[in-house]
Amino acid sequence: MIEISFTQIISTILLMLLGIAVGAQVAPIMSWVERRQCAIIQRRLGPNRVGFFQFRLLGLGQPIADAIKLLFKEDFVPPYVHKAFYVLAPVVPVATGLAVTVAIPWGSHVVVNNQIINLQAVNLNSGFLLIFALSSLAVYGVTLAGWSSNNKYSLLGGLRASAQMVSYEVAMGLSIIPLVFIWGTLDLQTMITKQSEILWGFLPNWGFIHAPISFFVFIVTIFAETNRLPFDLAESEGELVAGFLTEYGAMRWSLFFLGEYSMMFVMCVLTVSLFFGGYELPWLSQHYLLEILNPQVGEVLARWILLPLGIIVLLTKVILLMWIFVQVRFTIPRFRYDQLMKLGWIYLLPIALINLIITAIVTAIVKFH
């Protein structure tokens, strides 16, 4: 018997709002983190003035001040651009960047009104392929922005960005395949549950330990996909002023960053869920904690206790990974464009293919014998 349940619908909406809230907050917070980290590396102070009332709070008010400033800037649409595409282009990364947050697994599940609620807003049987499908739409925003600006710098920046994003998508897709057959599923929740086990008695059963080469290929392609340094050839200011962003200003300009940071966050969540056990603590799986808590408080309450714990664990892992993103940005200089294409096509693609074959043979020997 199939019954439509409002509990399910409301919980899906709440999970969607959680995703939107986190996805949209990443950009302001990361902009502050990035400026402070840059300042620390360059032995400066960075933004440390704007706070709340007399409290400076390390300058955490800076993103809010920036947002207000951007709202009051002139919304300028140049007369020579293709207006419809020019206006729509910044919206594409925002819409896709927020849409991918629906696939984030925040935790296993909770029980409300005797119904099991999966803590993932959208749980399709295609699993994490949804993230790939939506994230590759972001390339349209960049291409449209570059073309519609009707500026040579923008056009070149947009072309470069789109060529770069499609090139690295091949290696990205190939690098993840070993994990699919190691875990035997595309579902992130099942993968995370399997990663909470213990390998050889002392190691967490993380995907990173099963497929380390996949991880390194994947992390490099994420940098390229999200247009981050050392791969931000699209905006290399030494050659192209600001690439596809040249003709953009005020809020439209910051919308690109909102989408980009949201995408970066989801990609970090995906990396953590695939390679580092997602919301599960290493060595202390939720299943084990549930067995301890169950006799004392009952299963329903125990699952509610584990929900914030899982989210905190997930966010801690993601923040660590994003901090590495920031570190890399200010440590490694930018590539040249031919080096970038060479890295993607001539190194990463064959490495991913060979890794795929070797992992397949090893997995088959382990699984079938």
Added chain:
Amino acid sequence: MEQSVYYVGMNPYLPILLILIFGLALGLGVSGVSLFLGPKKPNSSKLEVYECGLPVTSSAENRFSIKFYLTAILFILFDIETIFMYLWSTAFDYLGWFGIVEVGIFIATLSIGYIYVLKRGALRWD
């Protein structure tokens, strides 16, 4: 029996559509707010195409390198191959060694094409 009741929420694709609409509204809305709040002071140099201050000689809608087309075509070829391998990887346990041999042949064919592309210099950018 109570357990036999199967509860369903909304269609799993609906949240994605809703968020896409929300993102569209957010993007247009935020830049719309800026349209009302911001000043309007156009001047002649602001209305010109930005080319580092030099006078504009030609339109941007010009020819560009064939390499970008080649990259796009190669991307489509290799990306479709990736999708085939996803299908195999989900049925890995079911297909067993047969699947691995088949995919091995597939990858070998793919590598011949890849080496050809490499030798013809389609991926050389310098």
